[in-house]
Amino acid sequence: MASLVVRAKLLKTLRHVTARPLCSSSSSSSSSSTATAFSAVSSFNLAPTVVGNTTATATIRTSGAGCGVVDLDDPERLFASVSTSKLLRASANLRMAAADPMVDLGLWMMKSRLLEVEAVKDVVLAVIKRTFYDHFCAGEDAAEVGKSVLRLREAGLRAMLDYALELVDDSEACDRNLTEFLRTVESAKSLPPSSVSYIVAKITALCPMRLLERVSDLLRWQHKDPSFSLPWKLKTFPIFSDSSPTYHTHTEPEPLTPEEERDLQLSHERIQKLTQNCLEANLPLMVDAEHTSIQPAVDYLTYSSAIMYNKDDNPIVYGTLQAYLKDAKERLLLVKKAADKMGVPMGFKLVRGAYMSTERELASSLGYESPVHNTIQDTHSSYNDCASFMIERVANGDSSAVVLATHNVDSGKMAAAKAHDFGIGKLNHKLEFAQLYGMADSLSFGLSNAGFQVSKYMPFGPVDMVMPYLLRRAEENRGMLSSSTLDRELMWKELKRRLKAAILI
Numbered sequence: 001m002a003s004l005v006v007r008a009k010l011l012k013t014l015r016h017v018t019a020r021p022l023c024s025s026s027s028s029s030s031s032s033s034t035a036t037a038f039s040a041v042s043s044f045n046l047a048p049t050v051v052g053n054t055t056a057t058a059t060i061r062t063s064g065a066g067c068g069v070v071d072l073d074d075p076e077r078l079f080a081s082v083s084t085s086k087l088l089r090a091s092a093n094l095r096m097a098a099a100d101p102m103v104d105l106g107l108w109m110m111k112s113r114l115l116e117v118e119a120v121k122d123v124v125l126a127v128i129k130r131t132f133y134d135h136f137c138a139g140e141d142a143a144e145v146g147k148s149v150l151r152l153r154e155a156g157l158r159a160m161l162d163y164a165l166e167l168v169d170d171s172e173a174c175d176r177n178l179t180e181f182l183r184t185v186e187s188a189k190s191l192p193p194s195s196v197s198y199i200v201a202k203i204t205a206l207c208p209m210r211l212l213e214r215v216s217d218l219l220r221w222q223h224k225d226p227s228f229s230l231p232w233k234l235k236t237f238p239i240f241s242d243s244s245p246t247y248h249t250h251t252e253p254e255p256l257t258p259e260e261e262r263d264l265q266l267s268h269e270r271i272q273k274l275t276q277n278c279l280e281a282n283l284p285l286m287v288d289a290e291h292t293s294i295q296p297a298v299d300y301l302t303y304s305s306a307i308m309y310n311k312d313d314n315p316i317v318y319g320t321l322q323a324y325l326k327d328a329k330e331r332l333l334l335v336k337k338a339a340d341k342m343g344v345p346m347g348f349k350l351v352r353g354a355y356m357s358t359e360r361e362l363a364s365s366l367g368y369e370s371p372v373h374n375t376i377q378d379t380h381s382s383y384n385d386c387a388s389f390m391i392e393r394v395a396n397g398d399s400s401a402v403v404l405a406t407h408n409v410d411s412g413k414m415a416a417a418k419a420h421d422f423g424i425g426k427l428n429h430k431l432e433f434a435q436l437y438g439m440a441d442s443l444s445f446g447l448s449n450a451g452f453q454v455s456k457y458m459p460f461g462p463v464d465m466v467m468p469y470l471l472r473r474a475e476e477n478r479g480m481l482s483s484s485t486l487d488r489e490l491m492w493k494e495l496k497r498r499l500k501a502a503i504l505i
Ligand SMILES: Cc1cc2nc3c(=O)[nH]c(=O)nc-3n(C[C@H](O)[C@H](O)[C@H](O)COP(=O)(O)OP(=O)(O)OC[C@H]3O[C@@H](n4cnc5c(N)ncnc54)[C@H](O)[C@@H]3O)c2cc1C
Pocket: 287, 288, 289, 290, 320, 322, 324, 351, 352, 353, 354, 355, 356, 372, 373, 374, 375, 376, 377, 379, 405, 406, 407, 408, 434, 435, 436, 457, 483
């Protein structure tokens, strides 16, 4: 009897210690799956603050560690907004994702031909949905995503919405994808101002893959031979530096056929339509970076759109720069210089890069040196160097903007300290930080507590569609030395503290 009373008391106390959930869309799955707009909850009515052209919602936080200092030593403060049940689930999911046998099983299940059998597929998808999916994705439909975004907002973070479409092969599929992206923009408008920071798009979902390869080949050839004519080419920023890899293109490519030119024109129009909608919704468009085999075309389509839409002090189109590439800093400087000359405010997301093994394998199969830095230390230096360059530009009142997308604690702390020295904080939207949903939560909270704008990159969509993204996350988190180690340790410490506090009450 006594033990029952103690257990009931413990549960009650634990429930009290936790008020605000962060991760996982599962709790929202009972909501209407037919909703087309993300559901907004009116009780989240923090006072809006006007920031430049943007209306931002300031989340008021106590700043024990002092502004600019990223304090990751106090799990109680870091996870103050996360309920115990969510913390337990997140901790269990991260542990599972770090255990090699579990990841192998998960990967096997996700890739298995058994998925072709309808009944097996339903079971496998249900298991994935309750585990990896709920941890790394915001939800299957607008209603689930809306709730996840509001939970983030309550925790002081913002959402980068990524309808997780991957590559497609034909124009009709691109048209369908555009409709989905436009629906995302429309739905984001129904959420509280500023809870969504960016709409994410993959150019591979808006332009057929084969065409991206062809355009990249042609752009590379023109870089090798500037007299090579590309009559369809629009105004762009520099796409290559002198050290950029061109080994993907051995021989002079055939010019685009009339059909290819028409498809390219249609791709421009899709991106422009999406950008126009983003502009009207005052939501910047964040374009992801891909492999070097197609990145020239991705940059070309991104930059030509940026030149049209990024005006005054307001970058609407953001491109992504991968610091693991040896030519990253050179290209950043060239683009920045050209953008300044044209008076175009350019936005960059800075990442390290997700396709290292593919890049190395391709280069080595063609007998060339990898375009990726030879050591991880060189990649770290490149990232920190590019970040410093952009922070200094932002501090100097430059019109360009940067999102530092990283889980690396040293990079996060270094950038925060530098930004703090320059007096850049939450009210300056030209410098922001971002982490993937379900990853590096302690860094996200630490940066937010230190007074910076922080977003979580939130993929959403049906479980089977998000599978390629989940496979990448599973690979990235495997092993005890993965980037989730710190999160797992801090979450565990906080769970133990809450349990102890509950027992002692
Ligand atoms: C919000 C967000 C958006 C993202 N968008 C994109 C995107 O559009 N395109 C994209 O490609 N990636 C993207 N990524 C993934 C990103 O590129 C990294 O894979 C991931 O964030 C891990 O890098 P990190 O900075 O967090 O730090 P860490 O975990 O410290 O660094 C790991 C990274 O270092 C590099 N690396 C590892 N070993 C070596 C080595 N031996 N030599 C050289 N380099 C090495 C690799 O890039 C590896 O991913 C995104 C990440 C985030 C958080």
